[in-house]
Amino acid sequence: MSASQDELPLGFRARVWAEVRLIPPGRVLGYGHVAARIGRPRLARQVGWAMAALPADTEVPWWRVIRSSGHLALQGDPTRGVLQRGLLEAEGVVFDEDRVDMGLFCWDGE
DNA sequence: AAGTTGACAAGGA
């Protein structure tokens, strides 16, 4: 049996992208949460790497993936950091200072 | 082939 769960035929990144694409508008998910959903709970950092590898014209809603603390990862990046907050607020995500209330906006996978 | 990097997370001071 071709392992379909342990093996990653399309690469780890492809799985991450597929999962992120499932996040509905107005919701966010932590890097660790995304990693856990694809069966790799310890790979939060690699999820971030997968996001960094996304092409500019991607359909993957990368902006809905934030830190579990509610802070944005690219907060210090003047290019994508500011863009990410704008995209989230446009979807209805409310920021408390520079933080998102994970208890309200974290997607439970419904 | 081996070492380094890193859009993170949890724990300790």
Added chain:
DNA sequence: TTCCTTGCCAACT
């Protein structure tokens, strides 16, 4: 409470 250190493992050089 915030800040800093440690561990994690795929991708890159």
